[in-house]
Amino acid sequence: MLDDHWWETTPSGISAGTRLGRPTWEYETEDGELVAVDAATGVRLFRRIGSPEFTHVVEFTEFTTDMDLGDELFTWDGPERPIPSTARSRELLEQPYSVRAAAARQARIPRYWPGGVGTRSSSGNWITGAYQTSLMVPAGRYQVVVDQRPEDGAPFQPGEGSGHVYTWNADGLRFTLVAGIPLSEDDLNRVQESMVEI
Numbered sequence: 001m002l003d004d005h006w007w008e009t010t011p012s013g014i015s016a017g018t019r020l021g022r023p024t025w026e027y028e029t030e031d032g033e034l035v036a037v038d039a040a041t042g043v044r045l046f047r048r049i050g051s052p053e054f055t056h057v058v059e060f061t062e063f064t065t066d067m068d069l070g071d072e073l074f075t076w077d078g079p080e081r082p083i084p085s086t087a088r089s090r091e092l093l094e095q096p097y098s099v100r101a102a103a104a105r106q107a108r109i110p111r112y113w114p115g116g117v118g119t120r121s122s123s124g125n126w127i128t129g130a131y132q133t134s135l136m137v138p139a140g141r142y143q144v145v146v147d148q149r150p151e152d153g154a155p156f157q158p159g160e161g162s163g164h165v166y167t168w169n170a171d172g173l174r175f176t177l178v179a180g181i182p183l184s185e186d187d188l189n190r191v192q193e194s195m196v197e198i
Contacts, residue, residue, distance in 0.1 A: 019045045020063050041065060054143055054180065107131035108148055108175075112194035114187050129153070129173075142180020148173050168192060 011027035023039040036046035046059040107122045124131035130149035147156035151174040166177040
């Protein structure tokens, strides 16, 4: 089990700042993470993580408090999702067995990563059985993507300069792992053995 605080780094100190015309308190960590928090509300207005090669920024572009919001703002007036039809079910049933079997599974992710693994996001296609998961590894220093699809389907094609690419088959699935760092054979084996459905 990972230490709950594996992500912690040491801030260089807290300083006063201004974002969107509002007073903030800000800190930067030793590995380059920068955070700005609204002094009045405690809302994080800005966060930058990552290395110079891969930087991730989340920031508010507008922030207003104590605003009177009318009820119409919370009334849904957009399209409604239709009730699933039998056509979608038939579409899946017409797929090869390997695709149907993969679609019945969930995305698999590693529970082990050298240095720890954190937040994950996953997206997929239940018709094709393909899933792709992004892992957040220590301090966001590099990106890790795990692609999973039926082994008889079209292979995943990582972009040029994506990093180190590892591919293996297991349980009728082809896994492609793209990492910003090279993995030793022992670490790769541990990653493969730790794959669990989410």
